[in-house]
Amino acid sequence: MQEATLPVSPVSATQSPSAQLPSTQLPSTQLPSIHAPRGAGMAELALAIGGLAIGTGEFASMSILPLVAQDLGTTLPDMGHMISAYALGVVVGAPLITIFMARMPRRMMLMCLMLMYAVGNILGALAPTPGLLILARFVAGIPHGAYFGVAALVAAALVTPDKRAQAVGRVMLGLTVANIFGVPLATWLGQAMGWRSAFAIVGALALLTVAMVSVFLPFIAAGNASIRGELGVFRRLQVWLTLLMVAIGFGGMFAMYTYVTPTLQQITHASPLEISVLLGLIGVGMTVGSLAGGWLADRNQTATIFGVLVWEALVLAAFAYTSANLWLTGLNLFLIGTGIAVVPAVQTRLMDVAGDAQTVAAALNHSAFNIANALGAWAGGMTIAAGYGLQSTALVGAILPLGGIAVLAISLAVERNSGRRAGAPAA
Numbered sequence: 266m267q268e269a270t271l272p273v274s275p276v277s278a279t280q281s282p283s284a285q286l287p288s289t290q291l292p293s294t295q296l297p298s299i300h301a302p303r304g305a306g307m308a309e310l311a312l313a314i315g316g317l318a319i320g321t322g323e324f325a326s327m328s329i330l331p332l333v334a335q336d337l338g339t340t341l342p343d344m345g346h347m348i349s350a351y352a353l354g355v356v357v358g359a360p361l362i363t364i365f366m367a368r369m370p371r372r373m374m375l376m377c378l379m380l381m382y383a384v385g386n387i388l389g390a391l392a393p394t395p396g397l398l399i400l401a402r403f404v405a406g407i408p409h410g411a412y413f414g415v416a417a418l419v420a421a422a423l424v425t426p427d428k429r430a431q432a433v434g435r436v437m438l439g440l441t442v443a444n445i446f447g448v449p450l451a452t453w454l455g456q457a458m459g460w461r462s463a464f465a466i467v468g469a470l471a472l473l474t475v476a477m478v479s480v481f482l483p484f485i486a487a488g489n490a491s492i493r494g495e496l497g498v499f500r501r502l503q504v505w506l507t508l509l510m511v512a513i514g515f516g517g518m519f520a521m522y523t524y525v526t527p528t529l530q531q532i533t534h535a536s537p538l539e540i541s542v543l544l545g546l547i548g549v550g551m552t553v554g555s556l557a558g559g560w561l562a563d564r565n566q567t568a569t570i571f572g573v574l575v576w577e578a579l580v581l582a583a584f585a586y587t588s589a590n591l592w593l594t595g596l597n598l599f600l601i602g603t604g605i606a607v608v609p610a611v612q613t614r615l616m617d618v619a620g621d622a623q624t625v626a627a628a629l630n631h632s633a634f635n636i637a638n639a640l641g642a643w644a645g646g647m648t649i650a651a652g653y654g655l656q657s658t659a660l661v662g663a664i665l666p667l668g669g670i671a672v673l674a675i676s677l678a679v680e681r682n683s684g685r686r687a688g689a690p691a692a
Contacts (some may be wrong), residue, residue: 289593309435311477312416315379316439316468319409321447322386323351325463329447334475336460339395347395347402355635357630363410364496366608369622371419371485376475378408378415383471387443390464392393400410413437414628419485428564429616430609434559437608441555444548449541478510498625503618506676511611511633512640514574515667517581518604519641520548520662520691525598528655532588537593546595550602558606566617570673573607574666580604582663641665650685 314548333371334344366374385405392398400414413436421429447470453588455463521528529535529543562571580600587593612630644665645658 290522292296309323311481312436313439315474320440321442323465324448325451328452329460332460337395347399349480350399350403351406352635354403355409356632358407359410363628372482377502378412379471379474381408383468386464386468390461398575410628411633413631428621430562431559432615434609441551466536508633510669510672512636514666516637516641517662517665519638520645521659524658546599547602548601552608554603562610569610574669577604578666580664581659584659
């Protein structure tokens with residue numbers, strides 16, 4: 266079989282990305298870079314199942330936390346370290362794995378990453394002590410960012426250039442659908458059969474992904490990727506600015522989401538069943554946002570990022586006032602979930618500005634989202650500790666997207682000036 270290689274961005278180190286033709290100006294007849302043996306749709310489905318496994322494992326671990334603490338005889342705050350350990354694994358693992366696996370064929374790399382994720386979750390299901398469970402969650406977090414980064418690059422190469430953001434959005438559907446079906450199922454299993462069954466089902470999903478990737482993805486060589494080339498990403502200012510925009514701008518959603526359950530209990534006065542439905546509406550909003558965000562990003566990448574950040578600021582601010590009404594809360598949570606629409610746009614922007622270090626840049630995007638998670642949780646917690654109440658988390662959350670907009674403005678100004686110095690037309 267002829268080897269397929271991932272395409273490298275045409276942006277050079279001396280030329281601004283703004284000087285390149287946007288994907289919508291490329292000929293519509295241009296063929297995809299890679300052909301999947303059973304079609305791009307089945308390949309995207311295989312990659313999305315991996316997203317379903319990761320999303321279920323990440324968010325279900327929060328919902329079963331009280332069960333874990335009670336069974337292992339420890340306190341809820343102490344057992345909460347397993348959430349932090351997972352996030353640390355994501356932040357550390359995303360760049361390290363992609364750098365040291367730079368020369369590995371991409372299908373094999375994706376299979377290894379999901380096998381590692383399966384092992385981490387199975388070890389978590391078997392862990393006899395809190396310490397070993399925390400270690401297992403760190404191991405499970407290591408392949409998270411690298412998987413999504415490589416999966417996004419592969420998905421983009423399976424379609425024509427004018428549809429790459431939509432392909433990335435479809436792969437990310439697994440992560441959003443996890444909030445609708447995967448997390449409730451894993452939580453129910455944890456309550457009915459013990460918390461270990463929740464991690465076991467996630468491990469099974471990861472192994473299913475390994476099998477599907479081996480069948481539905483073609484052999485994809487790493488091309489001219491190298492450790493030295495991937496390390497070059499850390500010298501690119503636009504990569505750092507884009508990651509900073511994500512870390513700050515998307516922290517607003519997590520400032521609200523981290524404390525949404527107590528808010529629904531104490532402010533909305535929702536019943537346990539109503540809370541499950543309301544949380545599911547966030548997942549529905551994420552699914553709609555993932556599809557819409559890919560479609561919008563393929564038409565105007567920068568406008569999509571700017572528009573979604575403005576949208577998130579507005580709907581988060583509104584939640585401080587709608588959370589006292591059950592019906593308005595449901596609508597508002599759905600709208601907040603649509604903010605995930607920024608992911609395909611940011612992911613493809615990183616592909617554009619990373620040059621020949623796209624793999625690490627794409628993986629770092631998910632490290633940035635986990636930093637946003639930590640930043641948002643910290644900011645929301647500070648307002649609660651200061652005595653401003655649970656509703657204040659939405660207000661502080663509305664401020665963070667404005668910070669992301671400021672970083673985006675700086676990034677575009679630097680990009681424009683770099684383009685003019687290089688003799689390229691401004692964007």
